[in-house]
Amino acid sequence: MRKIQEKLQRSGISIGLIVTFLVIILMAIAVNIVKGVNFFSLNNLLNVVRNYSMIAIAAMGQTFVIISGGLDLSVSAVMASSNVVAATYMTSNGLIFPVLLLCLALAALVGMFNGYLVTKRNVPPFIGTLGTSIVINGLRMIWTNGMPRGAIPDGLKNVCTSNFLNMIPNLFMMFVFIAIWYWFLLARTGYGRRLYVVGNNPRVAILSGVRKDRIIITAYIISAVSAAFVGILIGGYTGIADNWAGKGYDLDSVAFAVLGGAVIGGGAGSIQGTILGGFILLMITNLALLASLPLESQLVIKGLIIVTALGITARKR
Amino acid sequence: MSTMGTAVTGSLLKFKDITKTFPGVKALDSVDMDFSYGEVHALVGENGAGKSTLMKILSGVFKPDSGSIIYNGEEVVIKNPHQAQMDGISIIFQEFSLIKHMSVTENVFLNREPVSRAGFLRFGKARERVRELMALLDINLDPDAKVMDLSVVQQQLVEIMKALSVDARILIMDEPSAPLTDKELKKLFSIIRSLKSRGVTVIYISHMLEEVFEIADRVTVIKDGKVMGTFPVEKLTKDNLVGYMVGREIQDIYPDYGKQIGDTIMKVEDLSCKGELEGITFSLRKGEVLGLAGMVGSGRTRLVQAIVGAVRRDSGTITVNGKVIDNISIIGAITEGFCYIPSDRKLEGIITSMDIVQNTTITSLKKFMRSGIIDRKKERIAAEKQIAAMQIKTASLFTQIENLSGGNQQKVLIARALLTDPEIFVIVEPTRGIDVGAKYEIYKLVRELTESGKAILMVSSELPEVLGMSDRIMVLNRGRVAGILDQHEKLSSEEELLSLAVGHTYSLSS
Secondary structure, three states, X not given: OHXXXXXXXXXXXXXXXXXXXXXXXXXXHHHHHHHOOOOOOHHHHHHHHHHHHHHHHHHHHHHHHHHOOOOOOOHHHHHHXXXXXXXXXXXXXXXXXXXXXXXXXXXXXXXXXXXXXXXXOOOOHHHHHHHHHHHHHHHHHHHHOOOOOOOOOHHHHHHHHOEEOOOEEHHHHHHHHHHHHHHHHHHHEHHHHHHXXXXXXXXXXXXXXXXXXXXXXXXXXXXXXXXXXXXXHHHHHHOOOOOOOOOOHHHHHHHHHHHXXXXXXXXXXXXXXXXXXXXXXXXXXXXXXXXXXXHHHHHHHHHHHHHHHHHHHHHHO | OOOOOOOOOOEEEEEEEEEEEEOOEEEEEEEEEEEEOOOEEEEEOOOOOOHHHHHHHHOOOOOOOEEEEEEOOEEEOOOOHHHHHHOOEEEEOOOOOOOOOOEHHHHHOOOOXXXXXXXXXXXXXXXXXXXXXXXXXXXXXXXXXXXXXOOXXXXXXXXXXXXXXXXXXXXXXXXXXXXXXXXXXXXXXXXXXXXXXXXOEEEEEXXXXXHHHHHOOEEEEEEOOEEEEEEEHHHOOHHHHHHHHHOXXXXXXXXXXXXXXXXXXXXXXXXXXXXXXXXXXXXXXXXXXXXXXXXXXXOHHHHHHHHHOOOOOOEEEEEEOOEEEOOOOHHXXXXXXXXXXXXXXXXXXXXXXXXXXXXXXXXHHHHHEEOOEEOHHHHHHHHHHHHHHOOOOOXXXXXXXXXXXHHHHHHHHHHHHHOOOOOEEEEEOOOOOOOHHHHHHHHHHHHHHHHOOXXXXXXXXXXXXXXXXXXEEEEEEOOEEEEEEEOOOOOOOHHHHHHHHOOOOOOOOO
């Protein structure tokens, strides 16, 4: 029994999370029977999955920052900005890749700045990244005059809306690819190990010769670059340039990670946890939608879940 | 004894049979003491003798397990610090409890701000009161100055005013002199004398015996939670005071060791950190334990930090194996062969949510990585080997470190250090919070290290430990080397060590 517990503990997913997941599957079946709407219908599942994939990529980036002991509230601002930059400069299919790289590079700068504020200037992450997001949003509005120009090239639209082998959404494939990558980075590399140490006990990290600031700054870069990538995916998926693409995703990404066992304050969290936590959150909101609860009650349910999850992790500390 | 009337003599406060236990330790053992009106009563004893615990009971921070406190002729129960303050018992802690961003006046009246009937602050009145207090104490400060802009002694004066603003009858000063210069100390003493003349009882805790002899009327010595005696200061000499403070035999729990001391591995010359350390010179040899002793505030921690690169030194050279080491970072220190095992395991040592393997390998992680990826098998095998060598008792390698006992956690930290192939171990308080059996195992481990030629610099507040483990002992006092005792020529006594530590020059020092 202890072996199993240890295995679970090391796997980064708590028993509570798995139980919750199973309960929600049961709820889905119940809604299915009572309301006669099918959560498991292909159409619905595809919708949920596409939506999920995009937020989850940002949430996995956010997970790095939370493990480091921080919080990244500039996720949405970066998403919208990369979305608008992409729409402006991706004037032809041939420019998709170079402009994508440009957006990611700009995002890396934003992440670096966030990390700089938090490490070198000791700004609380909440305030620092919120400030950054306000600045970025402002700059974007000045630049676009409130009206984003340009259009999304068809090539990108095709990639983001079609399915791999006519079955699995390409967005989901991208998510899986990035997830494996991030999981490996966090669970198997020296960087990942040190990130946990920094978040768990910065003092020990320093005394162990870990370059703490560098580790933290990298986490913010990962989060910003992930967000920028999602901003472009949103553009491809919706087909339009949107000054507020990804609105609300910063808090959603935090909620994904926290539901998955990440602890605000650092030291705990995992990619697999965030994936599962996010899926639970999205399933619940989708079930509420299917059960034709009004939007307002959906929000209440979502909020309650987040608060409960935070309450549980906070008590554990 | 009657305490009525205007008695200037007589007992203001009495402790009767006060006992206080913490898990595993009897901090105070039936303490009886009394304090008179308007006296300066010094409380002395080694680190951890129980002085602070006693004062925390008096100021309502702790509750005694048994015993009673008679204050002003009545038995009282001091529930919390606020009540103590209202009853006229004020304490000035070592770390000031001032709010740096507030003004002098705001700090003096913190939580007791005069308010008008409508609930508004009456700031003018508060300021006036502060001016009165300053006149009384002959202090000149701007009542509106922010505390963070004041010097240390000025901050201390604010603390004193804060205490007096509630008409303190007992003022407890815990190591007030540590941050002060000689001139500032004189000022403090003159204020203490003026308080005394106004009938305030001052309880003065200090490691500095010279101060005790200068300011105190009576001295109480506490050792291992027991009162060794209360003496009028004029009946004491420094020698017999130190004798009362020590008065115990070294327990025979220290392992025998072959004294194979090799060449000098590290030389520290004229090392200084502004305001904390001055002109520290010593050498460390292979296969030796150099004990570093001194009272709290003597600069031990700062010296250790300066050596391992946790703080910068202002001047001085450190030479390791003949190579001069510049001011280095911790990372640099690790590559130069230093390792640092800190005293506060929870805060600076263990990574609570990680398992034993991960805790063991963190400092040497690079060894187990290829192009950034951790070879987990290699990591596990290396950790396993160390854990077996240290005889760490654990159910599994993947047990979270916080589930281990203190002694086993300490062993993990030594294992962590060993994986970096260090030559110089800097160990601070190696057995703090560890029970006696495990202590012995740690001592044995330390001896195994020296036998394999490692050099060890060990800071310890426990005198028997320093005396029992060290080949030589360097004693610091107020940031200077007070003396280096060689244990080989003859074993030093606690008296000798303590005399150096408290600044009473003994025959040995220059």
